[in-house]
Amino acid sequence: ASIADDGNEVRTTLAGGREIVADLAIVGIGAVPVAGLAAEAGLTIDNGIAVDAELRSCDPDIFAAGDCCSFPLAVYGGRRVRLEAWRNAQEQGALAARNMLGAGEAHAAVPWFWSDQYGLSLQIAGLSDEGKNTVRRDLGDGAFILFHLAEDGRLVAASGIGPGNAVARDIRLAEMLIAKRAKPAPEALGSPDVKLKSLLAA
Numbered sequence: 461a462s463i464a465d466d467g468n469e470v471r472t473t474l475a476g477g478r479e480i481v482a483d484l485a486i487v488g489i490g491a492v493p494v495a496g497l498a499a500e501a502g503l504t505i506d507n508g509i510a511v512d513a514e515l516r517s518c519d520p521d522i523f524a525a526g527d528c529c530s531f532p533l534a535v536y537g538g539r540r541v542r543l544e545a546w547r548n549a550q551e552q553g554a555l556a557a558r559n560m561l562g563a564g565e566a567h568a569a570v571p572w573f574w575s576d577q578y579g580l581s582l583q584i585a586g587l588s589d590e591g592k593n594t595v596r597r598d599l600g601d602g603a604f605i606l607f608h609l610a611e612d613g614r615l616v617a618a619s620g621i622g623p624g625n626a627v628a629r630d631i632r633l634a635e636m637l638i639a640k641r642a643k644p645a646p647e648a649l650g651s652p653d654v655k656l657k658s659l660l661a662a
């Protein structure tokens with residue numbers, strides 16, 4: 461396989477010999493944390509700098525926060541994850557600072573991701589790969605939310621997309637339901653007539 465850009469077009473040749481010609485190629489190759497310095501310092505590396513729930517590395521005097529660290533996520537039974545999202549980096553920075561000062565607080569936030577793509581806003585609360593079933597709620601104006609449910613019916617993630625702020629409020633409520641480890645009825649999640657706030661009270 462090969463990829464060649466002559467300035468006018470991008471010509472991609474697949475391993476099977478097929479050629480694809482395009483104006484532009486966007487290459488999504490993922491991201492890896494640069495953890496060499498931490499490894500040289502003797503810190504445990506496990507998909508980034510491995511920290512505990514208080515963001516402390518295996519050296520009790522060294523903390524890590526944000527994209528560079530993996531940590532146990534309480535809301536998913538302590539599953540070790542590394543997140544690449546600004547709110548997590550911001551919250552963990554503050555949490556690490558508090559814990560350096562002796563607060564002893566465990567990380568408890570539900571992952572939340574946001575991105576604006578042209579006229580659309582994408583928001584995701586939770587980790588959708590924890591889900592087995594999906595329920596869709598249409599919000600009108602092309603906006604919709606996919607609720608991801610675990611096998612036992614627990615809400616584990618919600619992915620929403622729509623113009624402007626269309627999905628923001630419901631994703632915020634979904635985040636609270638996820639934090640509560642709620643098991644809302646799929647019919648209620650799928651019906652725009654049922655207010656998500658009423659499910660929180662249940």
Ligand SMILES: Cc1cc2nc3c(=O)[nH]c(=O)nc-3n(C[C@H](O)[C@H](O)[C@H](O)COP(=O)(O)OP(=O)(O)OC[C@H]3O[C@@H](n4cnc5c(N)ncnc54)[C@H](O)[C@@H]3O)c2cc1C
Nearest residue numbers: 497525526527528543544545546547549572573574575576
């Ligand atoms: C193209 C792109 C688009 C993104 N879009 C979104 C989005 O839409 N929504 C969202 O939530 N998140 C998004 N993110 C992710 C978000 O930017 C990151 O999660 C966030 O910036 C992580 O913050 P951080 O402080 O952990 O790390 P960083 O922002 O990477 O900061 C780490 C800093 O440490 C510095 N550094 C590294 N090594 C050393 C060293 N040895 N000595 C001194 N300094 C060092 C680096 O130069 C850098 O300034 C995006 C990221 C990228 C790359």
